Amino acid sequence: MKTLKLLSVIIGLSIILFSCGDDNEIDTEKPEIDITIPEAFPTSCNDTIYFGESFTIKFRLTDNIELGSYSIDIHHNFDHHSHSTEVMECNLNPKKTPENPYILIETYDIPIGKNEYITDLPITIPSSNTSGELYDEGDYHFNLSVTDQEGWTTQFGIGIKMMHR
Amino acid sequence: MQHCCINICYAEVEEAFAFMIKSYSIKILVFALGMGFLYSFSYGQTYYQFEGVVVDENNQPITGASVMVYAIKRGDVTDADGYFRIENLLESTHNVEVSFLGYETLVKEVSFKKNKKFKFQLKESSIKLEEVVVEDNYAEHKKRETSLNIDVVDDDYLKQNLGGSLMKSLERLAGVTTIDIGSGQSKPVIRGLGFNRVVVVENNIKHEAQQWGADHGLEIDQYAVDNIEVIKGPSSLMYGSDAIGGVVDMKNKSVPAENSFGGIIDLSGKTNNNFLGTSVSLFARKKHLFAIVRATLLDFGDYRVPTDSVDIYNFRVPLYKNHLRNTAGKEQNLHTSFGVIKDRFQSRFYVSNVNSKGGFFANAHGLEPRNVDHEEHDRSSRDILYPYHKANHFKVINRSSLWSENWELELDLGFQNNFREEWSVYTQHGYMPAVFPESLDFNPEIERQFDKDIYSANIKFLYRLSNKIELNTGINSEYMDNEIGGRGFIIPSFEQLNLGGYFVAKYNFSEKSLLQAGVRYDYGNINTAQYNDWFASPILENGDTTTYEYLQRSANLSRNFSNFSWSIGYNYNPDKWSYKFNIGKSFRMPIAKELAANGVNYHRFSYEVGNADLSPEISYQLDAGIEYESKKFGVGVSPFINYFSNYLYLNPTSRFDRLYGFGNQVFEYTESEVFRFGGEIHARYEITNYLQLGLIGEYVYAEQLSGEKKGFTLPFAPPASAIFNIKYHKPQLAFLTNTFVSLDYRLTATQNNIVPPEEPTDGFQVFNLGLGGDLLLKNQTIDISIQIQNLLNTKYFNHMSYYRLINVPEPSRNFVINVSIPFSVITNAN
Structure with a gap:
C-alpha cells in the first residue's frame, strides 16, 4: 500500500513537472534555397563560369522568421572529391593535379528583418593570380550556404565548369 | 617554469601529509x-x-x-x-x-x-579466481551508505553486456547514455551531460586525454576493468572540477589471494564488424608480494548498418554490402600491476599502455561530405585507410595506503601521456596552398596532433572519530601540458594546473540514518599559447587592397579560476526502504577548447570559436532517491532538479567563416542559464525463484533560460527511454551452472527537443537477447556469454550519435560471444 501511495505521488509529480515544459515557441525551421526562379544561376553542371568575366549569383532565399547570412564557396574538384545536390549525372574531366586552381570564399549579410531575399550578386572572376599565372580550367564546386537568425542552415552545392574563353 | 610548479604542488601535498598525521588536529577541525x-x-x-x-x-x-x-x-x-x-x-x-x-x-x-x-x-x-569479494552486496551497501545516486557494476555485468566499447556496455544503466561516433568510440553521458562534464577515474587517478573530442573513445582497456561505480549527479566535492555531471570510477582487478598463481583467458567475437578480441592475464602472489600482467589484442572490420546508402546532408553515399566505409580498427594493450601488501600497509603500481587505431567514415570527414575512391576503400573491410586516428595512452599509477583501526591514509600518484593523431589526405583549407609546399617541416597528412603529459597527486585521509563520525579530507592536484601539431588548427597548446582541497564529515545518527556534509576549495590556472597559420590568407582592406597575412588563430592567454563548492546529503534506511536526499553546488573550469578554439570541426563541417572571457560553470543540484527492496520486489526512483547559472555552450550563429574552411557556419562558445530536471526509475519483480521481470527508465528535460538560444534545449539531449527486461536464471541447469537467458526490450521516445544543426529523431524499439552460463569440463570452468544485439535488425537512429547528423543508422544485428577461461594453481602454503 505504502509503495502504491509513493508511486502515485511520484507519478503525479512527474506529470506536473513534465507538462510545464514546452510553453514557449521556438523556431525549428530551416531556411530554404529556391533554385527554380527565372535566371537562377548557377544551378546545374552544364553551367560554365568564364575566367576574366563576371556573372550574377541568383537564388531566392526564404525563412519562416528571419534570414541570417549566406556564404559562397568555389573550389576545384580536380580530384573528383565531393558532392552535388543535383539528380543528374555530371560528366567530369579526367582527374588532374592542381597547379594554380581558383578559390573563392566569401560571406554576405542579408539585411535585417528579411524573411525573403533574392541574391543579385555580381562576381568578377579574375583570369590570373597576382603574379599573372592563369588559373586552372576544369571541374569546380560551387557551394551556397544560408543561415537564419537562430543558426539553422541549409546548403546547396553543385559541380560547375570554369573555363578560359 | 611550469615544471617548478609541480614541485610546489608535491611539496604542498607533503606538507599537508605531515599536517594530517597529527591526528589531534583533526579534532580541532571538527569543532571548527x-x-x-x-x-x-x-x-x-x-x-x-x-x-x-x-x-x-x-x-x-x-x-x-x-x-x-x-x-x-x-x-x-x-x-x-x-x-x-x-x-x-x-x-x-x-x-x-x-x-x-x-x-x-x-x-x-x-x-x-x-x-x-x-x-x-x-x-x-568452484571458480577459484577472479571473484572479487563483494559484488552485489557491495553494490547494495555502497548505495546505502552514500547520499549520492550511485550504480555499481562488476566484471560479470561487463561480460554479459559487452558493447562496442566500455562506455557502450554501461549504456544499460538508468541515466547513463553515450555520445558515439561509429561502432567502437563512445563517450559517457550522465543525465544528459558529457565530455568534460563527466570525470572518468581509473585506479583513483582522473583519466585525462582529449575528452572534448567526440571522435574517439576512452583509452581504457575494457578487459582490465573489474568494477565500475557510476555516480549520477554533481560530485565536484570529491572529484574536483569537471565532475559537474557525474563520475565513472573504474577499478582494476583486486589483489590476488596469498600463495596463489593463476590467470584468465578472455576471447570475444562479434559478427557485425567481424570483431576478434583476446585478453590474457596472469597473476601471482606470495605472502606479501603480488603481480598481475595482462595483454589485450582487438581487431575489427568496418561495421554494418541496415541501409545501402546514407544521405550526408544532400549528398547520397552508396554503401558497399552495408559496410560503413573505413570504420575498421584495432587495439593493443599491455598492463602490469605489482605491489606489496602487509597487515596495515599496501602499495601498488599500475603500469599500462593502450594503443589504438581506428578509421573514420571516409565520406563524412573533412570540410564537407566527400566522394572518396570507393573501389580502393571497398576492397577490404578490415583495412584502415585515410582518414583515421591513432591514440596511445601510457599510464603509471602508484596507490599506497596505510591504515589502522580507525584511520586510513592514501596517497595516489600518477603520470599519463596521451598522444593522439588524425591522419588524412592533404586537403586545402581556406587559403592553404592547393599543393603542399615541400619546404615545410611537417607531414602534410597529419591533420591534427595532440601530445599531452599529465601529472597527478592525490592524498586522502579518513579518520573514524567514533563509530558515529567519520571524517574525510584530501587534496587533489593535477598539472597538464598539451602540445599540438598537424596542418589543421582547432585548439592551441596549453598548460593547466588544478589544485583542490576538501573536507567531508559523515555522521551516523543510528544504524539507519546518516548525514554527510562537505566543503571544497579549488584553484585552477590555464595558459594557452599563441598560434599563427603556416599559410597566408588574403585580407581585404577598404574593399579593394588585398594583403596576405599569417593569421593569428589564438593568442597568449592566462586565466585563473577559483571556486568554493559544498554539498549536504542525508540518508535514511528503515528496513526495506531507503531514502536519499542531496543538495550541492558544483563547478567546472572552462577548458582550452572553450576558451581558445578556432577551427573546423571535421565531423560537423562547422567552424568552432572559443571565448576567452568565459567564467567557470556553476551548477546547483537537488537529488533525491527513494528505494524499496524486498526479496520479491524492488523499486527505486531518483529524481533531480538542476540549475546552471552559466552553462558553457557551443552556440550556432547565423554567420559564416571566410578564412579557414570552405565557408563553414560559425559556432561560438557562450554562456547561458540552464534549468534541467529528470530522473530514473528501476524496478524488479521476482515471479518465481528463477524468473525475474525488470524495468529501467530515464528522462531528462533541459531548457536554456537566457542567451541567444533561450527556450531551446541543450545539444545531444537524450530522449526518454525505457528497458523492459525478462530474465530467467538457474544456478544449475544440466551440466551448466549460473545459467541465464535475458531479453531486453528497449523503447526510446521521439526526440523533438533540438538545437541547430540537429534533426528530430524518431523513437524506436529494439530487442537484445543475452544468454550464458558456466560450463564445467573436468575441473576446468568455462564461462560463456552470448548476446544478440538488435535482434530484429531494426533500422533506427540514435539521437546521441554524431553520425545521426549525417543520417547513419545504428549498427545492424550483432552476435556477440565472450568466453572466459579462468585457471589457477593454489600453491601450498607453508
Whole structure:
C-alpha cells in the first residue's frame, strides 16, 4: 500500500513537472534555397563560369522568421572529391593535379528583418593570380550556404565548369 | 617554469601529509565545523566487541579474510590464526560479510548483544579466481551508505553486456547514455551531460586525454576493468572540477589471494564488424608480494548498418554490402600491476599502455561530405585507410595506503601521456596552398596532433572519530601540458594546473540514518599559447587592397579560476526502504577548447570559436532517491532538479567563416542559464525463484533560460527511454551452472527537443537477447556469454550519435560471444 501511495505521488509529480515544459515557441525551421526562379544561376553542371568575366549569383532565399547570412564557396574538384545536390549525372574531366586552381570564399549579410531575399550578386572572376599565372580550367564546386537568425542552415552545392574563353 | 610548479604542488601535498598525521588536529577541525555537539551524542552508550575466527571447510583458519560490518563499514582482516576483532560496536543487528578470494562470500545477520565469539566457515567456490569479494552486496551497501545516486557494476555485468566499447556496455544503466561516433568510440553521458562534464577515474587517478573530442573513445582497456561505480549527479566535492555531471570510477582487478598463481583467458567475437578480441592475464602472489600482467589484442572490420546508402546532408553515399566505409580498427594493450601488501600497509603500481587505431567514415570527414575512391576503400573491410586516428595512452599509477583501526591514509600518484593523431589526405583549407609546399617541416597528412603529459597527486585521509563520525579530507592536484601539431588548427597548446582541497564529515545518527556534509576549495590556472597559420590568407582592406597575412588563430592567454563548492546529503534506511536526499553546488573550469578554439570541426563541417572571457560553470543540484527492496520486489526512483547559472555552450550563429574552411557556419562558445530536471526509475519483480521481470527508465528535460538560444534545449539531449527486461536464471541447469537467458526490450521516445544543426529523431524499439552460463569440463570452468544485439535488425537512429547528423543508422544485428577461461594453481602454503 505504502509503495502504491509513493508511486502515485511520484507519478503525479512527474506529470506536473513534465507538462510545464514546452510553453514557449521556438523556431525549428530551416531556411530554404529556391533554385527554380527565372535566371537562377548557377544551378546545374552544364553551367560554365568564364575566367576574366563576371556573372550574377541568383537564388531566392526564404525563412519562416528571419534570414541570417549566406556564404559562397568555389573550389576545384580536380580530384573528383565531393558532392552535388543535383539528380543528374555530371560528366567530369579526367582527374588532374592542381597547379594554380581558383578559390573563392566569401560571406554576405542579408539585411535585417528579411524573411525573403533574392541574391543579385555580381562576381568578377579574375583570369590570373597576382603574379599573372592563369588559373586552372576544369571541374569546380560551387557551394551556397544560408543561415537564419537562430543558426539553422541549409546548403546547396553543385559541380560547375570554369573555363578560359 | 611550469615544471617548478609541480614541485610546489608535491611539496604542498607533503606538507599537508605531515599536517594530517597529527591526528589531534583533526579534532580541532571538527569543532571548527560545529560538529562537536554531534560528537557528544555518542557518549553514554554501551559498546560491544565483535570477535571470532574464520575457517575453511576443514576447520583450518583462513588468513587474510575480510570481515566487514556493513552500514557502518567497519572491518578487519583475519590474522595468521584466522582471528578478527572489531571494537566499539553499539547494541544492534548488523549485516556481516565475510569474504576471501577463492571462497564463497558469506553474508549473515549478527546481533551484537554480548561479547560473544563467532566462528564463520567459508566454502571454497568452484571458480577459484577472479571473484572479487563483494559484488552485489557491495553494490547494495555502497548505495546505502552514500547520499549520492550511485550504480555499481562488476566484471560479470561487463561480460554479459559487452558493447562496442566500455562506455557502450554501461549504456544499460538508468541515466547513463553515450555520445558515439561509429561502432567502437563512445563517450559517457550522465543525465544528459558529457565530455568534460563527466570525470572518468581509473585506479583513483582522473583519466585525462582529449575528452572534448567526440571522435574517439576512452583509452581504457575494457578487459582490465573489474568494477565500475557510476555516480549520477554533481560530485565536484570529491572529484574536483569537471565532475559537474557525474563520475565513472573504474577499478582494476583486486589483489590476488596469498600463495596463489593463476590467470584468465578472455576471447570475444562479434559478427557485425567481424570483431576478434583476446585478453590474457596472469597473476601471482606470495605472502606479501603480488603481480598481475595482462595483454589485450582487438581487431575489427568496418561495421554494418541496415541501409545501402546514407544521405550526408544532400549528398547520397552508396554503401558497399552495408559496410560503413573505413570504420575498421584495432587495439593493443599491455598492463602490469605489482605491489606489496602487509597487515596495515599496501602499495601498488599500475603500469599500462593502450594503443589504438581506428578509421573514420571516409565520406563524412573533412570540410564537407566527400566522394572518396570507393573501389580502393571497398576492397577490404578490415583495412584502415585515410582518414583515421591513432591514440596511445601510457599510464603509471602508484596507490599506497596505510591504515589502522580507525584511520586510513592514501596517497595516489600518477603520470599519463596521451598522444593522439588524425591522419588524412592533404586537403586545402581556406587559403592553404592547393599543393603542399615541400619546404615545410611537417607531414602534410597529419591533420591534427595532440601530445599531452599529465601529472597527478592525490592524498586522502579518513579518520573514524567514533563509530558515529567519520571524517574525510584530501587534496587533489593535477598539472597538464598539451602540445599540438598537424596542418589543421582547432585548439592551441596549453598548460593547466588544478589544485583542490576538501573536507567531508559523515555522521551516523543510528544504524539507519546518516548525514554527510562537505566543503571544497579549488584553484585552477590555464595558459594557452599563441598560434599563427603556416599559410597566408588574403585580407581585404577598404574593399579593394588585398594583403596576405599569417593569421593569428589564438593568442597568449592566462586565466585563473577559483571556486568554493559544498554539498549536504542525508540518508535514511528503515528496513526495506531507503531514502536519499542531496543538495550541492558544483563547478567546472572552462577548458582550452572553450576558451581558445578556432577551427573546423571535421565531423560537423562547422567552424568552432572559443571565448576567452568565459567564467567557470556553476551548477546547483537537488537529488533525491527513494528505494524499496524486498526479496520479491524492488523499486527505486531518483529524481533531480538542476540549475546552471552559466552553462558553457557551443552556440550556432547565423554567420559564416571566410578564412579557414570552405565557408563553414560559425559556432561560438557562450554562456547561458540552464534549468534541467529528470530522473530514473528501476524496478524488479521476482515471479518465481528463477524468473525475474525488470524495468529501467530515464528522462531528462533541459531548457536554456537566457542567451541567444533561450527556450531551446541543450545539444545531444537524450530522449526518454525505457528497458523492459525478462530474465530467467538457474544456478544449475544440466551440466551448466549460473545459467541465464535475458531479453531486453528497449523503447526510446521521439526526440523533438533540438538545437541547430540537429534533426528530430524518431523513437524506436529494439530487442537484445543475452544468454550464458558456466560450463564445467573436468575441473576446468568455462564461462560463456552470448548476446544478440538488435535482434530484429531494426533500422533506427540514435539521437546521441554524431553520425545521426549525417543520417547513419545504428549498427545492424550483432552476435556477440565472450568466453572466459579462468585457471589457477593454489600453491601450498607453508
